[in-house]
Amino acid sequence: MTAFDELMAFQRETSALGQIAGRLGWDQETVMPRGASPQRAEEMAAIEAVLHARRSDPRVAEWLDQAAPQDEVGKAQLREIRRAYDRAVKVPADLATAIARTTSAAQGTWAQARADEDVSAFLPVLEEVVSLKRQEGEVLAQGGDVYDAMVEDYEPCTTGAQIAAIFDEMRPRLVALRAAVLERPEPAALTGSFDELTQMRLTQKLAVAFGYDLNNGRVDKAVHPFSSGSGLDVRITTRTSETDPFNCFYSTIHEVGHAAYEQGIDRDYLLTPLGRGVSMGVHESQSRIYENQLGRSRAFTGWLFDQMKDAFGDFGIADADAFYATVNRVHNGYIRTEADEVQYNLHIMLRFDLERALMAGDLQVSELEAAWNDRFKADFGYAVDKPSNGCLQDVHWSVGLFGYFPTYSLGNVYAGCLYQALRGAVPELDEQLAEGDTTGATAWLREHVQQHGGLYAPREIIQRASGVEPGPEPLLDYLEQKFSGLYGL
Template identity: 95%
Template sequence: MTAFDELMAFQRDTSALGQIAGRLGWDQETVMPRGAAPQRAEEMAAIEAVLHARRADPRVAEWLDQAAPQDEVGKAQLREIRRAYDRAVKVPADLATAIARITSAAQGTWAQARADEDVSAFLPVLEEVVSLKRQEGEALAQGGDVYDAMVEDYEPYTTGAQIAAIFDEMRPRLVALRAAVLDRPEPAALSGSFDELIQMQLAQKLAITFGYDLNNGRVDKAVHPFSSGSGLDVRITTRTSETDPFNCFYSTIHEVGHAAYEQGIDRDYLLTPLGRGVSMGVHESQSRIYENQLGRSRAFTGWLFDQMKVAFGDFGIADADAFYATVNRVHNGYIRTEADEVQYNLHIMLRFDLERALMAGDLQVNELEAAWNDRFKADFGYAVDKPSNGCLQDVHWSVGLFGYFPTYSLGNVYAGCLYQALRAAVPGLDDQLADGDTSGATAWLREHVQQHGGLYAPREIIRRASGIEPGPEPLLGYLEQKFSAIYGL
């Protein structure tokens, strides 16, 4: 075997162990007994210790020095292995293990505190998470910006300052559009009761409609919807509310976007660094374009309206046009995952600024709730009513995902670029969506984005697919055009 062959064989075993760790995380959020949390924390810490040792194994450096890739794919494999190795050797093994242990335990503490509306019960463990993540960021940054080092885990080759510049460009137009829309009469909201078992049945149908392969996946319920895994085992979760079936349906479509990306990657990349999504921003571009540009379009909502009438009977919405307005209703609300397209990115900007301040030490954990509430009131014009609608609503900080939040809005920006190209490439798109046929859109996304996995850097894959330099203009233009039409602006 050549050095390259030995390195790739070693990497496949490391990737397989990483998939096992991911499966433990999926189990923890879906079916694990609540009382198993302390043991699961030790299990996660143990497997992280093994993974860290492999990622930082000195043999990796030797193989990297000796490996001679023969093609573009081989060069990309080495690029990603080297990037991961350079990061792994900077983080002490005991710190990586401690982070795995505390974040596993913190997830259960967060879930209980959220259920109890008790921020004080969560703050001590969050303090530990933040402290350990700062140490990790400092080790990775080596004198540079701590938050930049954390963003690198989720959106390689991007800095906090670059993200802030994009957000500064987006904010004025989003705020102006929101003000104009909220000044108009609000479309009717759904009312009544929607059987949760029927919701899950229709959610499964939606998953299949958007191309999710259930031979290599499954749909379960969790407190916070997510997608897990890659390659041949890609699982999603959703959630139900008796009074809000849209929460279930659009969470499902969103997570299918993530899962379709992982299922669509070239199988030759299985269990290699290229065999997963290249970044969370590109990942979000898939989930957001599935959920919003496709799933909330006038064409597709017409089909969904008919499906809901079959499933639930008359549910109080007069026709497909009224249903389209209801699906895209802009309204006050606290929850990021339930936010409309106009306001969603404003929720992300709030979190981005707060977590950046936490990592810089400019904001202390015991100040977080007040800072969140003050910022929310300033941005949205009304007060947070309870912690589960405020700083306890998201799981991310409990599991140490600092630097993750801004990738949601980067995903929206990327989706705007992709959708502009998609519409030009698939001229019959609306007719297809009106028949509940997403294959034209999903096939284009698979060909131009998904199959490549980690072959290209994040911005490069968007540039290749869309033909333009990634930026917020296509997204902002799409939002202004769509909501001006709905609200008669």
């Protein structure tokens, strides 16, 4: 075997162990007994110790020095292995293990605190998580910006300052659009009761309609919807509310976007660095375009309206046009995952600024709830009513995902670029979606984005697919056109 062959064999074993760790995380959020949390923390710490040892193994450096791949794919594999290795060797093994143990335990603490509306029960363990993640950021940054080092885990070659500049460009047009929309009459909200088992049956149908392969996946319920796994085992979760089936349906479509990306990657890349989505921003571009530009379009909501009538009978919405308006209703709300397209990115900007301040030491964990509530009141014009609608609503900080939140908005920006190209490439898109047929759109996304996995850098894959340098203008143009039509602006 050549050095390259030996390196790739070692990497596949490491990736397989990483998949096992991911499956433990899936189990913890879906079916694990609540009382198992302390043991699961030790299990996660143990497997992280093994993974960290492999990722920082000195043999990896030797193989990297000796390997000489001749093709584009091999060179990309080395690029990604080298990037991961350079980061792994900077983090002490005991710190990596402590982070895994603490975040596993913190996840359960967060879930209980959220259910109890008790911020004080969560803050001590969040303090530990923040301290550990700040230590990790400092060793990774090596004198540079700690938050930039964290962002690198989720969106390579992107800095906090670059993200802030994008957000500064987006904010004025988003705020102006929101103000104009909120001056107009609000469409009817969905009312009534919707059987949760029926929701789950319809959500399975939606998952399949958007190309999710249930032979290699499954749909379960969790407190916070997520997608897990890659290759031949990609699982998603959703959640139900008896009064809000849209929460279930659009969470599912969103997570299918993630899962379809992982299922669509070239199988030759299985259990290699290229066998996963290249960044969370690109990942979010898939979930957001599935959920919004496709799933909330006038064409697709017409089909969904008929599906809901078949499933639930008359549910109080007169026709498909009224249903389209209800699905896309711009309204006051607290929950990011339930936010309309106009206001969603404003939720992300709030979290971005707060977590950046936490990592810089400018905001203390003890001050987080007050800072969140003050910022929310300033940005949205009304007060947070309870912690589960405020700083306890997201799982991300409990599991140490600092630097992750801005990728949601980067995904929206990328989705705007992709959708502009998709409309030109599939002129019959609306006719297909009106029949519940997403294959024209999903096949185009699979060909131009998903199959490549980690082959190209994040901004490069979006530019190759869309033909434009990634920027927020296509997204903002789309939002203004869509909601001007909906609200008669």
